[in-house]
Amino acid sequence: MSAKTGKRRRQKRYAMAMDPRQCVGCAACVLACKAENEVPEGAFRDWIVDEIRGRYPNLQREFRSERCHHCSNPPCVAACPTGASHVAEGGTVLVAQNKCTGCKACVVACPYGARYVHPKGYVDKCTFCAHRTARGQDPACVEICPTNALTFGDADDPQGSLGRLLASRAHRKLKEEAGCRPNLYILAKGGQ
Amino acid sequence: MSVSRRQFLKISAGGTAAATLGSGAVSNWWGIDSGHVAHADTDGDQVIPTFCELCFWKCGVLAHKKNGRVTKIVGNPKHPLSRGRLCPRGTGGTGLLYDPDRLKQPLIRQGSRGSDRFVTASWDAALDRVAEGMLAIRKKHGPEAMALFTHGFGGSWFKHLFKSYGSPNIAAPSYAQCRGPREVGYSLTFGQGVGSPEAIDTENARCITLIGNHLGENMHNTTVQDLARAIERGADLIVVDPRFSVAASKAKYWLPIKPGTDIALLLAWINVLIEEERYDKSYVDKHTKGFAELKAHVADKTPDWAYPLTGIEPELIRRSARAMAAARPASLIHPGRHATWYGDDTQRVRAMAILSALLGSWGRRGGFILPSNMSLPPYPGPKYAHTDTARADRGASSYPLADETLASGLCDATITPQAAYDLHGWMVYGTNLIQSLPDARRTIKAIQKLDFLVVVEVLPVEIAGWADVVLPECTYLERDDDLWNPYYKQPFIAMRQEVVRPMYASKPGWWIARELGKRLGLADFFAYPSAAEYSKKRIELGGYDYDKLRRDGVLLGKTTPVCEEEGLGLSFDTESKKIELYSEPLKKLGFHPIPEFVPPQEPPFGMFRLLFGRTPAHTFGRTTNNRFLSEVYAENELWINADAARRIPGFEDEPLKTGQRVVLVNQDGVKSQPIRARVTQAIRGDCVYMVHGYGHTAKGLRFAHGRGAADNRMVTRFKVDPIMGGTGMNVNFVRVEKAEAAA
Numbered sequence: 001m002s003a004k005t006g007k008r009r010r011q012k013r014y015a016m017a018m019d020p021r022q023c024v025g026c027a028a029c030v031l032a033c034k035a036e037n038e039v040p041e042g043a044f045r046d047w048i049v050d051e052i053r054g055r056y057p058n059l060q061r062e063f064r065s066e067r068c069h070h071c072s073n074p075p076c077v078a079a080c081p082t083g084a085s086h087v088a089e090g091g092t093v094l095v096a097q098n099k100c101t102g103c104k105a106c107v108v109a110c111p112y113g114a115r116y117v118h119p120k121g122y123v124d125k126c127t128f129c130a131h132r133t134a135r136g137q138d139p140a141c142v143e144i145c146p147t148n149a150l151t152f153g154d155a156d157d158p159q160g161s162l163g164r165l166l167a168s169r170a171h172r173k174l175k176e177e178a179g180c181r182p183n184l185y186i187l188a189k190g191g192q
Numbered sequence: 193m194s195v196s197r198r199q200f201l202k203i204s205a206g207g208t209a210a211a212t213l214g215s216g217a218v219s220n221w222w223g224i225d226s227g228h229v230a231h232a233d234t235d236g237d238q239v240i241p242t243f244c245e246l247c248f249w250k251c252g253v254l255a256h257k258k259n260g261r262v263t264k265i266v267g268n269p270k271h272p273l274s275r276g277r278l279c280p281r282g283t284g285g286t287g288l289l290y291d292p293d294r295l296k297q298p299l300i301r302q303g304s305r306g307s308d309r310f311v312t313a314s315w316d317a318a319l320d321r322v323a324e325g326m327l328a329i330r331k332k333h334g335p336e337a338m339a340l341f342t343h344g345f346g347g348s349w350f351k352h353l354f355k356s357y358g359s360p361n362i363a364a365p366s367y368a369q370c371r372g373p374r375e376v377g378y379s380l381t382f383g384q385g386v387g388s389p390e391a392i393d394t395e396n397a398r399c400i401t402l403i404g405n406h407l408g409e410n411m412h413n414t415t416v417q418d419l420a421r422a423i424e425r426g427a428d429l430i431v432v433d434p435r436f437s438v439a440a441s442k443a444k445y446w447l448p449i450k451p452g453t454d455i456a457l458l459l460a461w462i463n464v465l466i467e468e469e470r471y472d473k474s475y476v477d478k479h480t481k482g483f484a485e486l487k488a489h490v491a492d493k494t495p496d497w498a499y500p501l502t503g504i505e506p507e508l509i510r511r512s513a514r515a516m517a518a519a520r521p522a523s524l525i526h527p528g529r530h531a532t533w534y535g536d537d538t539q540r541v542r543a544m545a546i547l548s549a550l551l552g553s554w555g556r557r558g559g560f561i562l563p564s565n566m567s568l569p570p571y572p573g574p575k576y577a578h579t580d581t582a583r584a585d586r587g588a589s590s591y592p593l594a595d596e597t598l599a600s601g602l603c604d605a606t607i608t609p610q611a612a613y614d615l616h617g618w619m620v621y622g623t624n625l626i627q628s629l630p631d632a633r634r635t636i637k638a639i640q641k642l643d644f645l646v647v648v649e650v651l652p653v654e655i656a657g658w659a660d661v662v663l664p665e666c667t668y669l670e671r672d673d674d675l676w677n678p679y680y681k682q683p684f685i686a687m688r689q690e691v692v693r694p695m696y697a698s699k700p701g702w703w704i705a706r707e708l709g710k711r712l713g714l715a716d717f718f719a720y721p722s723a724a725e726y727s728k729k730r731i732e733l734g735g736y737d738y739d740k741l742r743r744d745g746v747l748l749g750k751t752t753p754v755c756e757e758e759g760l761g762l763s764f765d766t767e768s769k770k771i772e773l774y775s776e777p778l779k780k781l782g783f784h785p786i787p788e789f790v791p792p793q794e795p796p797f798g799m800f801r802l803l804f805g806r807t808p809a810h811t812f813g814r815t816t817n818n819r820f821l822s823e824v825y826a827e828n829e830l831w832i833n834a835d836a837a838r839r840i841p842g843f844e845d846e847p848l849k850t851g852q853r854v855v856l857v858n859q860d861g862v863k864s865q866p867i868r869a870r871v872t873q874a875i876r877g878d879c880v881y882m883v884h885g886y887g888h889t890a891k892g893l894r895f896a897h898g899r900g901a902a903d904n905r906m907v908t909r910f911k912v913d914p915i916m917g918g919t920g921m922n923v924n925f926v927r928v929e930k931a932e933a934a935a
Binding site for chain 2: 021022024025026027028030031032034035036037038041042044048052054055056057059060061062063083084086088094095096097098099127130131140143144145146147148149
């Protein structure tokens, strides 16, 4: 509800599209994230997957920049005994550091391995750079990407850059069978 | 996982403090607020534009600074080379700035050369010592007996120092060990080289052919951005590489070529274009010379001829040739960058250039373009004294078309008595010659002959260990530097400026060069009070806005037509004033006027050809000690074909597995450091591949020391390009052994 007008505002659904056709796996996204969010040494909020399939010389290779899928049905939130893991603005899944006991129930519950325990004792993960998006900036990984492989936005806004991209390109999601309704879209290599 | 009550209380207490200090928000029963998400606050109080030096592309960056510390580095949206985006290295400048292993004090050698034993010294004492050495050499042998090896933008101050001092011997390994053959090959054909940033229009190309060029792993920011844009627009990619590289995985046609046979493939492509009349006839008629000779030369170089030589099926050669022809003139045969592979490199580049000419892509949109730069007057000062002394690299043997000094040639001139004259002193700036020149044993032999060796460096790399005096330079984030006004489709002037004060006792290059200049009696050449004042003067003389440059980090100039489509008239600065498909100058010098294929040496039985390359997060051995960058790539690995790995002697019972450590033994019996295997389908079975820059032996590099293996240690042989003196380094063969057995 918007306090001012009293009208019901449509809920945003923050999501990210990742384009393996563009991605070269350089990991600029990983390092930009680490710098932006002071992610401790040896820990990652995002990472690169490099998959090679086939037999020489008939091979396929896919690069993906992966992170928390900010699921619409997040098992981590369900698993959290203290309410630290919660759903925030735009469906972004966040961890309230001060409520987190570091019990790791969420770490186990996450099908994507997106969470780690911060040396300060709480569990940490991708926030879609909520502090940046609140200011209208893209997440750090999106901003830095030299191949323009990442697009962040409201997946339910058909006029937005992400909505238009998803309408124009075929895509898939990872581990949908887990039933968690993830919000990272992997674009198909060839058009529709 | 169990949380002790003590830990639990500690966390809760922290939460309480945050809540109280933050907002005084209402707390619930267990003493913490309802959901506090803290975000790291890395945005700077100050954001300072400058340009990067993690590699040599020099992207514009914005350095965020908070409480005197650089918190993060992002792309400068106003800078044409970064457009607000960066490669991983660009982000990693902080890993260099805050590297605990940095050189902190000037060092003077104690003990024998190479013993790596030093005492710290004051700048005065160290500079006096360097000046003393250089003055003694000048007095005894003349200034030409002192050579400068340099790499990186900061080298400009030391090149100025050497030109003022009177030595013509200034070399960068980026020529004879890297780009040299490329520049010579295009110059011979079109009358000019492609320079850096390469004068190509990748983003508008509809077909891009990469020959042994692993763009995406070789991560020059703008190049990769342009490639990505072209892919986004539907451009076709043709990739020639023995390895299924990142680029190959995006290609319409991957040609897994037998290493060293590129010229055969190129001639076959030329054959298809001519035989099937798919080349640009009007362009060829108008601009080229020697088409009839070329046609006759390739008449029998059919795809069927090339098949047994290259391993590429004739139909794949034909189909890829047709794809590149269909896109012409926006069909870019990418010139690549590192080109010193087999010693026939200038000829290979010539074949690439000839192919480009047939596609009509030189001077055309989506092909090679002819950009301009912004004029920038020099800082006022005396003219360098004219010197008639030839460069020492020419003495040892003659490379008639070398248009820059050969670093390897200067190394030779230091060793061999056949040199035109002997070199007695070296200054080495920003290049770790132990890793960057082939055959380190030879480099060390040269060093041992020297009277004097001074190294200007940021990190205690191997070459610093051999120095008589080590001068610690500060990083690019701690210094002002010269201005940069490259030839680029969007002309610009970029500025590097100090973000934080130099740490420890390190000093900027401009200061070091000036203080040495004063001591060498060259004060007139170093009249600038600081690099900032020097830049200000040049900018003012050029009539530009200095304050805007400081604020934005970059000034944009007027664009000029860069291709025929934009109204540019083409001219060629060759002997015939035409594109030379047939090269009379090469013929006169006794070289093939049209490239000939000469089969490479086969790997001896049981051995693999050793190939090396890059990873996006690192620039050779320069960054492998960078702990931040190493978060994503910390150690190199040996790519080896899975089927070939099963046949390696010694691995019959227990096949080699990914992650297992092996050592390599080359044809001269030299052993590598242990390296982890990456057993994969994604490489041919006749070669192995590793990323260059690992296997550091310098103990001062506490992170990189002992990590991975050095390819250059295995490069005990190299094949010199007779045309320009480049050192082809892909001519070594290795056997793979278990790490334990070799130890």
